[in-house]
Amino acid sequence: MKTIPLIQFGLGGVGRAVVQRVLASRDDFEWRYGLQLIYVAISDSRSAAIEPDGFSHAQLLTMLEAKAAGQSLADTEFGYARGELTDIIDVAGMDDAIVIDVTATEETTDALLLALRRGYGAALANKKPLAGPMEAFRALTGSGRLRYESTVGAGTPVIAMLRQAIIASHDPVQRIEGCFSGTLGFLTTGLEEGRSFSELVTEARALGFTEPDPRDDLGGMDVARKALILARTLGWPLELTNIPVEPLFPPELAEGSVDDFMAALPQLDEDYRQKVAAARAQDKTLRYVATLAEGQASVRLQEVPVASALGQLRGSDNLAAFHTEVYNQTPLVLQGRGAGVHGTAAGVLADIVALADK
């Protein structure tokens, strides 16, 4: 039996789902892989909790409850106001440790690099460290001990498929097309069904499908980060600024308050209605598509044939279509739930298994 100490940055929705999943699968890990997973450190944005012998099941549940109730870790008996995340690596790090980054900030980069220098593994659902400068991507991924399945497509194994079916098979990529936003999938499906843009954005926001400011989703930067991570995984040395991104709203709505933005949305309805009708007249439909081809990536609203894999996609599912030398007539297609904390947490767990099992 091998003990794997876990250090987790982030205890929001995904972070809590990861802890729950680790707890629920402990017995299975022990008999299937001979691995015992223990949490030695957990941090949130302001505080941390450290226990070199591993937190008990009950202690972890207490932390989850506190966080779910809107408290900070420092509000529990285990937590304290934390300094730098690198300090946590220094204090809690030990042989075979794995750092789990389920935050949404680039601030974890230094701590991840320190952990990798110490020989630890790292599992990321956080895109930001991998979508910074190419140099940082290389430093983070160069050791082969950092995995990031959940950064693209949540739990849908887009990265694993790219590695296994395309890169390791030495099958040259001609083009990758994908829909990597459940929120924008919900919108484009709704547009296709004849609903208005403003109504759909308002509903998506009310349902919690968007960030509090829906421009964070409609702007396309989150999709661009995913496209960048895929491109870099293929070995293409792109920067985020190299990726043309077409937001779903005009530049004049980029400024101003969220309320102003929501109030201005109906101005866009007629334009979207016309776009949908123009696409339909050619047996096409609108999708928000990331395209990778010939060393370049782009992200934009696009007309795709209704009969294509992208055109058949519905609702918040994600889809990646790989056109390669082997898959030249019809693409290799991976489709599945691309959002939700449980899918993301499942992908993180798969990364932990792969790292721990090495």
Place this chain on the structure above:
Amino acid sequence: MKTIPLIQFGLGGVGRAVVQRVLASRDDFEWRYGLQLIYVAISDSRSAAIEPDGFSHAQLLTMLEAKAAGQSLADTEFGYARGELTDIIDVAGMDDAIVIDVTATEETTDALLLALRRGYGAALANKKPLAGPMEAFRALTGSGRLRYESTVGAGTPVIAMLRQAIIASHDPVQRIEGCFSGTLGFLTTGLEEGRSFSELVTEARALGFTEPDPRDDLGGMDVARKALILARTLGWPLELTNIPVEPLFPPELAEGSVDDFMAALPQLDEDYRQKVAAARAQDKTLRYVATLAEGQASVRLQEVPVASALGQLRGSDNLAAFHTEVYNQTPLVLQGRGAGVHGTAAGVLADIVALADK
């Protein structure tokens, strides 16, 4: 630079494609993984060729040409009439060796077991050794050094996805449905388009989509073997005889010559026409489906909703739909070219990389 000696059983269409792919990707392997792949032994059904220092590029091309021209390895200057495959392992085996099984016979099982006992890796496109007794499956896969991505879905990474996205994520499987025969996909798509069963079988045979005796495909046993391998990968201790298989022809046509069978096919046309019409009346269509659920597997012609992932499938593409606890609303779907020597060879290469890179 690490040298990986390859021992390959089988030099038919897939076998030749694997050799070509290894040759074409050698430079890439060296710089990307620091691995040098050399062929130390190759066998076909009657002969073998062994070269402990590794065959040269030119020697391998000579063998490929001879085989493509219908000759045996023994007809080349390198080959000799072989004895048992285990003898080849004895003579050619060396540290870090990988055995590639691209035959279509269970006769390789003993040699594979011997290779695994010696600590070598094994990459299989051959289903037969894994579809024999459960005991043999366990003995072959227990070491973790035998990979078999290409046994199901050709190069489409169905097995990798099952491992990465489902098993390693600790995501309980509720149901797996799949179309795992390009040939039967071609048939069911043609039926949906209104063509007759006899015409489609005749065309598929003429195009080389079926075995010389098309009953080898229409009988469903090849699909049943794939379902068995998926079930066993999930840990279900099934035997091939536990899987109900519904052939696409009635029992009275199972005997007799191929010519008699082909001549009798038009008798089935009206029955299939009615089945297609009955399905269409309910917005359904026919697919030849492998289903895994609750520890059991089955293989049969089935009505599926036109709007489902299986119903949308066209032509010879394969598809696997995973319904799990995480993927409970819509399944995780993998779709791609499921036939063809190049896809299969690409999957074998990915397995070689994974084994060599350990």
